[in-house]
Amino acid sequence: MPERTVFYISDGTGITAETLGSAILAQFDFTPRHVRLPFTDSVDKAHQAARQINHAAETEGKRPIVFATLVNAEVLAVLSESRAMLLDMFCAFVQPLEQELGLKSRHRVGRFSDVSKSQSYRERIDAINFSLAHDDGQSNRDLASADAILIGVSRSGKTPTSLYLSMQYGLKIANYPLIPEDFERQQLPPAIVQYKKKLFGLTIAPDRLAEIRAERRPGSHYAALENCRYEVAEAETLMRQSSIRWLSTTTKSIEEIATTILQEIRPERLSY
Amino acid sequence: MPERTVFYISDGTGITAETLGSAILAQFDFTPRHVRLPFTDSVDKAHQAARQINHAAETEGKRPIVFATLVNAEVLAVLSESRAMLLDMFCAFVQPLEQELGLKSRHRVGRFSDVSKSQSYRERIDAINFSLAHDDGQSNRDLASADAILIGVSRSGKTPTSLYLSMQYGLKIANYPLIPEDFERQQLPPAIVQYKKKLFGLTIAPDRLAEIRAERRPGSHYAALENCRYEVAEAETLMRQSSIRWLSTTTKSIEEIATTILQEIRPERLSY
Numbered sequence: 271m272p273e274r275t276v277f278y279i280s281d282g283t284g285i286t287a288e289t290l291g292s293a294i295l296a297q298f299d300f301t302p303r304h305v306r307l308p309f310t311d312s313v314d315k316a317h318q319a320a321r322q323i324n325h326a327a328e329t330e331g332k333r334p335i336v337f338a339t340l341v342n343a344e345v346l347a348v349l350s351e352s353r354a355m356l357l358d359m360f361c362a363f364v365q366p367l368e369q370e371l372g373l374k375s376r377h378r379v380g381r382f383s384d385v386s387k388s389q390s391y392r393e394r395i396d397a398i399n400f401s402l403a404h405d406d407g408q409s410n411r412d413l414a415s416a417d418a419i420l421i422g423v424s425r426s427g428k429t430p431t432s433l434y435l436s437m438q439y440g441l442k443i444a445n446y447p448l449i450p451e452d453f454e455r456q457q458l459p460p461a462i463v464q465y466k467k468k469l470f471g472l473t474i475a476p477d478r479l480a481e482i483r484a485e486r487r488p489g490s491h492y493a494a495l496e497n498c499r500y501e502v503a504e505a506e507t508l509m510r511q512s513s514i515r516w517l518s519t520t521t522k523s524i525e526e527i528a529t530t531i532l533q534e535i536r537p538e539r540l541s542y
Numbered sequence: 543m544p545e546r547t548v549f550y551i552s553d554g555t556g557i558t559a560e561t562l563g564s565a566i567l568a569q570f571d572f573t574p575r576h577v578r579l580p581f582t583d584s585v586d587k588a589h590q591a592a593r594q595i596n597h598a599a600e601t602e603g604k605r606p607i608v609f610a611t612l613v614n615a616e617v618l619a620v621l622s623e624s625r626a627m628l629l630d631m632f633c634a635f636v637q638p639l640e641q642e643l644g645l646k647s648r649h650r651v652g653r654f655s656d657v658s659k660s661q662s663y664r665e666r667i668d669a670i671n672f673s674l675a676h677d678d679g680q681s682n683r684d685l686a687s688a689d690a691i692l693i694g695v696s697r698s699g700k701t702p703t704s705l706y707l708s709m710q711y712g713l714k715i716a717n718y719p720l721i722p723e724d725f726e727r728q729q730l731p732p733a734i735v736q737y738k739k740k741l742f743g744l745t746i747a748p749d750r751l752a753e754i755r756a757e758r759r760p761g762s763h764y765a766a767l768e769n770c771r772y773e774v775a776e777a778e779t780l781m782r783q784s785s786i787r788w789l790s791t792t793t794k795s796i797e798e799i800a801t802t803i804l805q806e807i808r809p810e811r812l813s814y
Binding site for chain 2: 282283284285286289290293294296297298299300306308309333335339341355357359360362363364366367368370371373375376377391395398399402405429430433434437438523524525526528529530532533
């Protein structure tokens, strides 16, 4: 039974509060109950939130932890009087920054508000559509406009990584499977060989690959350890011979793979 | 010309630092240069980062802003001596939490480390695969295990929202287009009618829809304002008659749409 509640409260989506809160809580051996209260953007809603907090405090006999990103000062004031340990991320950093920059902050709710018509938001949606249309070598159209083309054997992590990079950074990422035909020819797939500078390889430990493939097709040749060993060895040889940058995804999360690729490809549009 | 540099520095991916930093900077009318320095996990790399910071300080005549999430105390010490305004998010919140919880923090780098084999990470990858396989009504298989099924006319925002929910929260989200045949029959698509409790509708202002569709197929009947008006009106009627919850995506970002849906569906596995 979790014995303490963590609230994520924001006048926007609360995604920032939850991202930072989760990262901080990961530093502790502590399994709380989570309550998300996004769009807490009025004094009424603040009082409602405060009631929830006080109720948890009473039931659990410990004050709840509140990770907040609140632009609205009145909402913040109401929550400050609740029985919580209030960790407001804006308070902590916005005021010192106002001094440093010599600028007043906008007190604008949510970094996503009204973005839906902005240029960069449209580019992000376009990027997601591009990555979807170019998943798993589905299309060779317009590969010239890809920011990167991920290659690797089936189930090496190409699809989630492509989608993450487009969703998070607005990058157009195609991905192309390396298949037994490529290994027999000992050449990169013809459609992508001209885009060698955009290529980035993903590889994976054969035993991990066999596990992943077995979940999908247990007992198949496709999932057999021996076949996985063969495919991975051939793919790595091919990437090495073609001087393509690559990394192993075996123990990495999507976020770590994506960040590493970003470091390597340094797309111009992300003002690296 | 940007005249000040903002650094995102972490011993992990730096995604948390960048998420919070961007949200905070969105409060200012300020367009800095961005530099990401993920995986700064050794004293050597810290000195390298400090050199970059000091170089920017010199060139720009203003000290750079550094948003950091650093677990490694030695790395933090090196950066503290650079010519930056250092905003470390862990410092600000981990110490007070140690006191509050009566626990020592782990000083563990990165909330994503070693997650690739964890149960919740696998579920997240499975969710992404599910959402991809069930994009745009591609598959009716296993809809019973969907956390939600998004419905709406073509280009109302179903695909990016589905992918975001699976990527960010590990939810299995199918999406199903409402098409002219459904409007003629005045009924929900047969494949999904039995899952009415899982359905969530997305709608959009017809003029915005016409704009979005025109980017893809300019001058088509599909993109014509009159047709968009017809489809949206029919879709809304259908959703209203079937008592399906729905929202308008017109001025909302993916994050706002996703957060709102999450509030409504409150999936059990997210311990809401």
